[in-house]
Amino acid sequence: MSDDLDALADDLAEFDVAQKPVQRSALEERIIAGFEDIQRFVEKEGHPPRHGAEHDIFERLYAVRLGRLAGHAEYAELLGPIDHQRLLAGAVVADDQDDEEVDLDALASDLKDLEDEASDITELRHVRPAAEKRAAEEIANRDRCEDFDKFKPLFKQAQSDLDAGLRTTRPPETSAEIEAGRFYILSGQKAYVAEVGKPFKQDYGDWDARLRVVFDNGTESNLLMRSLHRAMSKDKSSRTISDPTAGPLFTDMTVEGDEASGIIYVLRSKSDLPIVAQNRDLLHKIGVTGGSVQKRIANAKLDPTFLMADVEVVTTYELYNINRVKLENLLHRIFEAARLDIEIMDRFGHPVTPREWFLVPLFAIDEAVERIRDGSIKGVAYDPETASLK
Structure with a gap:
């Protein structure tokens, strides 16, 4: 009997009208x-x-x-x-x-x-609700950051990236985008999320986490993720700082519709300066030009940026559909730790500090270009001790 009822139920189910x-x-x-x-x-x-x-x-x-x-x-x-x-x-x-x-x-x-x-x-x-008051108190309650020395270069680099256009700012979105290693702007100060604690559920059911937030004035605060987000929501001038980016990718091959943008050039100096002669195979000038490389280096021996000496072209990479200035800034940031610290005199006797020369092997430059090409360059920098990208 039970089987018959089940069969009947199945048959009737075919004629059920779904509730709107x-x-x-x-x-x-x-x-x-x-x-x-x-x-x-x-x-x-x-x-x-x-x-x-x-x-x-x-x-x-x-x-x-x-x-x-x-x-x-x-x-x-x-x-x-x-x-x-x-x-x-x-x-x-x-x-x-x-x-x-x-x-x-x-x-x-x-x-x-x-x-x-x-x-x-x-x-x-x-009337300010209790949650908002607690958020304001957490933001205001800051302590001196005892290890600020290790964070100071990060703030300096972030500002440099903003100036170069490698980073941008945008209005804050949700608390879910607050992550360790990200920069934010709150009340006119840069804030860096150094640590994110283990997530936990609040009494009212929402997930939260305790943060260690370091500010660019050398202070830090141990506050909740939702408190930071709430404070940013109330501050109309607050911003999220994007991760550094090279902009559009480039390729060695052109396709129909591509517009030529320029050339990355890697040069070697023929200068007789002792530091150059001792590191001839390791010292390279990395630059980007929108014109001919040969025209760019034609008067190298009269130009302090070329060390007042002739140069030879080691290699080039052609660009398409990319911002040349942003790309050059990105390459220089990657190899910042290996930048040559030198001052020379121009032809008028004025001191000049060239900024585009790096003590870095050619294979590392090749790898950096490849990583920019495939999009894996994020967070990568050159380590002089191991002569590799990390």
Whole structure:
């Protein structure tokens, strides 16, 4: 018999009509969202919201809203199916609703005034909520960063990347994008997330984590991820600083529609300076030009950037559809640790410090170019001790 009933059920299932989802207006959705906030309060506190000056201002606010909802029969049809706690039946109806009609538009507008960006009605227009106060206190509560020396070069490099266009700034998005190793701008200061602790769940159900944030003025703060995000959301001038990028990738091969952008050139000096003669095979000038390399080096012996000497072209890489300035800055940043520190006199006797010469083997330059090409250059820099990219 049981098998027959199962077979019948299967047959009938073929003729079931799928229930269409209920289409609600944005106004109704906001009313329901506001009621669900009250329900969450009841679940957390164990009792309906109450009136009275001795209670928290947000509890009293919820009590007023609940009374308004309960005072109008037309809302029962909208909220009744989700009122599993029977809050509407036990609510205290405000006296001002007996003779005055409050429509759905007015109530939704009232609730909207109290919504924050997460559609949560726990924030008054002129009252700072406890969460915001805690966030401000955490941001303001900073200690001296004892090991700031190891972070100072990072801030310097980040600013250099911004100046060169290798990094950009954008408005903050969500707390999920806050990661270790990222830079942010808060209250006019650069902030570096040095460490992210183990994630944990807050009492209200959201995930959070404890951060170690170092600021460019030599202070640090041990604050929550959501506190940092909340502070950035309140600060209209706050920004997220992007990771360094070389811009569009380039290739050795052209395809139809490509526009030539320039050439990376690697040069070797013929100077008789002792430091050059001793490192002739290791010392290279790395540059980018939009014209002919031969024209660029034609007057090398008169140009202090070429060490006031003739040069020979070691190798070149042709570029397509790429920002030459950004690429040159990126290459120089990669090999910064191997930059030649030298000062020479120009033909007028003025001291000049050339900035494009690096004590780096050719194979390392080849690898850097290849990494830029395949997109794996992020976070890579040349290590002089091992003569390799790391």
